[in-house]
Amino acid sequence: MTDSADAPPRRQKAVGKRQRLTAAAARVLHEQGLERTTIADIARAADVPAGNVYYYFKTKDELVEAALAEHVSHLKALTDQLDQLPDPRERLKGLVAAWIGQRDTAARYGCPTGTLASEIGKRAEGGLDLVAGHVIRQLLDWAERQYRELGMADPEGLALTLVSAYQGMSLLANTLRDPEIMTREGDRLTRWLDTLS
Amino acid sequence: MTDSADAPPRRQKAVGKRQRLTAAAARVLHEQGLERTTIADIARAADVPAGNVYYYFKTKDELVEAALAEHVSHLKALTDQLDQLPDPRERLKGLVAAWIGQRDTAARYGCPTGTLASEIGKRAEGGLDLVAGHVIRQLLDWAERQYRELGMADPEGLALTLVSAYQGMSLLANTLRDPEIMTREGDRLTRWLDTLS
DNA sequence: GTCTATAGCACGATAGAC
DNA sequence: GTCTATCGTGCTATAGAC
Numbered sequence: 001m002t003d004s005a006d007a008p009p010r011r012q013k014a015v016g017k018r019q020r021l022t023a024a025a026a027r028v029l030h031e032q033g034l035e036r037t038t039i040a041d042i043a044r045a046a047d048v049p050a051g052n053v054y055y056y057f058k059t060k061d062e063l064v065e066a067a068l069a070e071h072v073s074h075l076k077a078l079t080d081q082l083d084q085l086p087d088p089r090e091r092l093k094g095l096v097a098a099w100i101g102q103r104d105t106a107a108r109y110g111c112p113t114g115t116l117a118s119e120i121g122k123r124a125e126g127g128l129d130l131v132a133g134h135v136i137r138q139l140l141d142w143a144e145r146q147y148r149e150l151g152m153a154d155p156e157g158l159a160l161t162l163v164s165a166y167q168g169m170s171l172l173a174n175t176l177r178d179p180e181i182m183t184r185e186g187d188r189l190t191r192w193l194d195t196l197s
Numbered sequence: 198m199t200d201s202a203d204a205p206p207r208r209q210k211a212v213g214k215r216q217r218l219t220a221a222a223a224r225v226l227h228e229q230g231l232e233r234t235t236i237a238d239i240a241r242a243a244d245v246p247a248g249n250v251y252y253y254f255k256t257k258d259e260l261v262e263a264a265l266a267e268h269v270s271h272l273k274a275l276t277d278q279l280d281q282l283p284d285p286r287e288r289l290k291g292l293v294a295a296w297i298g299q300r301d302t303a304a305r306y307g308c309p310t311g312t313l314a315s316e317i318g319k320r321a322e323g324g325l326d327l328v329a330g331h332v333i334r335q336l337l338d339w340a341e342r343q344y345r346e347l348g349m350a351d352p353e354g355l356a357l358t359l360v361s362a363y364q365g366m367s368l369l370a371n372t373l374r375d376p377e378i379m380t381r382e383g384d385r386l387t388r389w390l391d392t393l394s
Numbered sequence: 395g396t397c398t399a400t401a402g403c404a405c406g407a408t409a410g411a412c
Numbered sequence: 413g414t415c416t417a418t419c420g421t422g423c424t425a426t427a428g429a430c
Contacts, residue, residue, distance in 0.1 A: 033319030035232030038423065049397055054425070110315055117372040118312050122230030129374070136372050157381060160369065164382055168365025172357065175314040175333050177326070184354060185361055235405065246415055248408090257406070401426075408419075 018056045020046040025063045026070040030112040034064065034119040061128060064120070068131050071113050072138055079142045088146040089193055092162070095143070096189045099166055103173065103182035110174035114167045139163055152196065165189055215253045217243040222264040227309040231261065231316040258325060261317070265328050268310050269335055276339045285343040286390055289359070292340070293386045296363055300370065300379035307371035311364045336360055349393065362386055 024046035117132035147155035169185035221243035279288040314329035344352035366382035
């Protein structure tokens with residue numbers, strides 16, 4: 001009777017819950033911010049009983065770390081897809097297009113990693129600072145690679161300018177509650193990429 | 198005996214305390230962030246007894262509003278000074294130079310208004326959203342005026358690009374804990390202003 | 395493995411003495 | 413006007429039943 005058909009699932013379910021909690025953490029932390037999000041908020045969004053969270057994550061910080069890893073995973077999926085394009089310039093333009101496509105979310109909640117990194121930076125305990133910096137650097141490194149493939153001078157500086165522009169337009173779109181800012185600045189970046197030689 | 202020399206100050210001191218609380222709120226909210234800053238933190242920084250704060254500000258939100266007003270005041274002082282320069286282009290370059298001058302603070306705590314606006318945006322109650330947007334718009338409007346005086350096309354878009362670049366480089370400098378990012382991106386903005394015609 | 399109950403603490407705000 | 417004491421709330425994290 002340990003595996004009867006209508007018995008509630010017992011084995012392997014732990015993985016599903018952990019994954020659901022990770023995804024919910026990424027989403028809710030983005031929407032509500034680090035300090036205003038409680039463990040209970042994340043548990044509710046993941047449809048997991050509140051007290052049960054601590055079986056999967058010993059502290060709130062571990063949940064935040066999982067959320068950051070989730071963002072890395074999303075970013076990797078996007079860049080892997082863009083890497084299939086033959087022209088590095090088109091890859092960079094594809095990245096900008098993806099940012100523009102997220103304009104409504106950006107206007108509502110800002111950049112997922114940018115706003116989270118900013119809040120992490122305000123904390124006294126610097127445990128997660130390195131992790132947050134690592135996520136941003138992931139994007140910087142990918143962009144730098146594209147510029148280098150294009151044979152540009154100072155690919156690192158160009159990557160910095162691109163990612164910085166993204167963070168800036170996300171923050172302004174969020175503060176002014178105007179998704180059109182993403183479109184306007186995104187189009188400008190696209191033209192900039194076209195004129196680069 | 199109501200005004201003997203060694204009596205503790207009684208009258209007019211309220212103004213001094215309110216001002217000290219406002220200045221302390223601006224500083225501590227920038228350093229610690231909105232949600233991690235307690236009334237007691239601000240009171241301690243202003244050298245005012247904790248419970249006394251509520252005589253001057255009925256809620257924490259009123260303190261935040263005062264801090265935002267303080268940032269407007271700082272910005273106004275800077276632009277008033279820059280407005281004395283005859284050339285609008287030099288005024289804009291002066292603004293960028295001021296940003297670079299604040300590079301260490303930006304690397305530690307980010308842009309004072311940008312990080313605060315970001316945290317305000319995460320709250321459910323949207324009472325301070327408009328105030329935060331107003332502060333950013335103040336800077337946008339000033340920059341737009343300079344571009345217009347220079348006879349540029351799309352002065353509003355150019356202002357958006359400039360302020361967006363500032364927010365972006367502040368966030369990256371903060372996340373990566375590297376003030377040199379402010380210098381590199383600031384110099385790039387200065388060159389950009391020079392080539393604009 | 396799963397979930398409940400609650401300990402332990404920190405915060406915003408208030409009541410009221412001085 | 414100034415300050416203290418404290419209330420009520422909501423959080424993280426844990427102890428322990430099932």
